Amino acid sequence: MNSLLSWPEPVVRVQSLSENGIRTIPGQYIKPITDRPELKPGSEIDEHVDIPVIDLRNLFGKDRALHDETLRRIASACEDWGFFQVVNHGVSHELMKRTRDAWREFFDSPLESKQLYANSPSTYEGYGSRLGVEKGAILDWCDYFFLNFLPVVLRNESKWPAQPTSCRELVAEYGAEVTKLCERLLKAMSMNLELQENYLQNAFGGDDVGACLRVNFYPKCPQPELTLGLSPHSDPGGITVLLPDHDVTGLQVRNNGKWITVKSVPNAFIVNVGDQIQVLSNAIYKSVEHRVIVNSEKDRVSLAFFYNPKSDLLIQPAEELVGADRPALYSPMTFEEYRIYIRMNGPRGKIQIESLKSNRKSPF
Template sequence: MASVEVSSLLVPSVVEMAKELSASIPGRYIRSDIERAVVPDGDQALEIPVIDMQKLVSGEPNNSEIEKLDFACKEWGIFQLLNHGVDSTLLENLKAEIAKFFKLPMEEKKKWWQTPGNAEGFGQAFVVSEDQKVDWGDLFYVLTHPLRLRNPRLIPTLASPLRETMERYTFDLNNLSTAMLGKIAEALHMKTEEMTVFVGEGRQTIRVNCYPPCELSDQVMGLTPHSDSTLITILLQLNDVDGLEIRKGGKWVQIQPLPDAFVINVGDILEIISNGRYYSIEHRVTVHPEKERLSFATFFGLGHDGELGPAPSLVSEQTPAKFTRVKVQEFYKGLFSRRLQGKAYIDTFRIQQD
């Protein structure tokens, strides 16, 4: 998610709606096609791979953590990151400030509400028709890097200390993503300069999510099943309410993040650049019947001046290109012109192999 100029339609605040509803909710939010999740091993959530950032950047020869990273991206498309270097006090402050942010009166939040044709601010994304089913949740979506492209009516107008906390967090996450992408290039045996050229000046966007409780939680969806059209996404769960699920082995399975760990998933762009060695994981968010869920997703994509396709160093006669090449601007334009639907978007770029 990098482009914010979209033809998205505006929808009401679900957080405000949830305050007034009884057991009846508008039909636009009711889903009849929700696949039930399986719960592995009785009560246990799925244990996804865990990577230690300190070990990853240790510089030791034959670093086994690089091999673990390669396995996680190739076989899972998702992993948890420990010892990531982001200050725990900063994370706690962020959690507290975001919780207060979503509790602001609606009249206050209207200052940051989405405007027609732009996804930034409070609201929902990927709403492209009046009769489309929509998610049970509000988001606050903002482009945060590069600084020159920031919307002056959003983060700069937030009150202290939320503004300073957000600035520090997004700065730290930008550094972390740069280091992570370097290690991913190393795991792929890809030329470092190739990744640098692909990224360009890069794009960092954030999506802070609030999924209010719903008595009919089994009939609504917090976030529609999809894969992220990013290089990588770094997710921080802001409270102890679970709901993140991934499609593994054709079935939906809930995962449970470790305390203060980041959940990192491979995006469509990285699947394309890696020529299919890594794959973007399909995921969704379910709704709790009694508790609100909060999360903070940070997306890392490409600058808009380049072209997207498999890295040349990963294409050969033995491993032909699996994806077509496309201008980055066109990739994002196509992304935001359609609703979320599993991995349907990246599939449009696949080359059918003989």
Template sequence: MSSCCNGGAGWPEPVVRVQAVSDTCGATIPERYVKPPSERPSLLAPAAEPVNNIPVVDLSLPDADGTARAVAEASREWGFFQVLNHGVRPELLRRARSAWRGFFKQPADVRERYANTPATYEGYGSRLGTAKGGPLDWGDYYFLHLLPPALKSHDKWPSLPPTLRETTEEYAEEVVQLCRRVMKVLSRGLGLDDGRLQAAFGGEGGEGACLRVNFYPRCPQPELTLGVASHSDPGGMTMLLVDDHVRGLQVRRAGQWITVDPVPGAFIVNIGDQIQVLSNAEYKSVEHRVTVSAVEERLSMAFFYNPRGDLPVAPMVELVAPPASPALYPAMTYDEYRANIRQRGLSGKPTQL
């Protein structure tokens, strides 16, 4: 039993590990992972598959205003962009990927020491949403709280591989600095002072941050399932590090699913629901999903940068001018918003957005 699931502590039913399902299911995946026909990916031949490099922004260019315009345009039109020359060391990106691959290669009993519960989601998990009998995605994950410091507990971080904790700490420090840098660019793109958007998050040191490392095992029927179902990110901004050689992220644009072609060494940045609210829909959080592969496993690291949990989030007053531009959203704390998302799981974009 330990090789395939845990007892489901806090969950409505036992939690099955997708790694174990992948190893034992043969040529047919269990029915719980099969998506309705309207949600299944269309896995076309490589020559016919719609692949697109979402906008790419070089953060090292000296034209700060030009960079802000490029980021703002991408955030309005796509909700996604890639950043190059971002300041996070390439060797640290390699070490972080390697360390977390090492965790998912640990024996099942080692991984199960860190099994998570719905109380905080922190730890080793295989499902989102707490509804009994709810849909399942083809992926396992590890979720960690990083900011505020009071929520960070190294006891909940894996001790194997031995380098994982130190590497994750270094990685988090550098990615937080990158997030703060991009927040300034996003703020300038709205015509506001560089620090305005950061202040709405609670200021530097007041924001929230967490990491979800996703592991997508090989799947014998990738045309029937998804690694992560369609959703928009509920937080503020996501800094995503993906496999350079295994594509899987798809972004919804004009009713079509576009497979993103990652630029080696880049981060993929996407706007979350909270920045859509703060920008009064100037910037868009966009639906996206993850496909899986029959021949290759895939790992990604999603760094979520969020407003302080108890801070009311509403359109910034500088962007509201009734009657032409009324506030489109009521104030709500991120803690309240996240609780609603966790109850229903990831399922499209919330209707109120």
């Protein structure tokens, strides 16, 4: 664990580079030609389709037919896309806006005030600008703030921004409301897998789950064709609820070999399946590779809420989803073991979860 105590190189704030008016980006942000966000054979960008949009108004409502149809749409999205947008999700639109505005105010504050929250790779908690501890790694064009929300024993609000003054209160309220949404979604996913409705929640730890928030800031970039705001990866946790910047597109999802630029619906959340759900469902539901592009005209702020299993619980395929015709694809492993691997190596597409399959070499 000693290798996780400090960053291997001095940390550069991407926002500072952007605001200094540079015309060319430093070499450590330039992606290899094969990884740049441009059209190339086998990795075309498809602008004519989008991820499903699901209205949750009737989920667990009195109308059985509408309830069942909502469940069916969630199941289809989890199997075919790994991503979907939700509207009428129960979280106040005003709360969403105020929380996002507070974080934009934080990133617009002077560098010296943000530096008070500078993070380390031991927990990632605080103000950061890189993922992974590989020396000489190609970096992403992004700054972020990461904080623990659940379990409450790990929540330390003194590490959350004190400015703007509303930030801590808003994060607490926002996190509580999004947690309720995650609980509803896990219940729906369990039912669709023909498991007990609380199966996934209990597999995550019941009332003792993990959750964290990563607020991403993607500064304007003078050469957006050479870099990425976030490299291709699948999320290592359970499910992710993203509050996007509805004014600026950036999220791209890989589907059938093509990158789909997500067009966010106003007041919607973007939900995606994480690697732990892929394991628990024995790959019936699949986490999906996604990335973030940047642009030269506008900054972007997005809030990713990660709802995860308790760190020391063994995660493995549900017994009900394992049989002679569908053997268990993954061996038991705790989420903490998996998370350390991600922290050590940074984004690696789908390599991390695929390497856990029983017929592949483990990354551990």
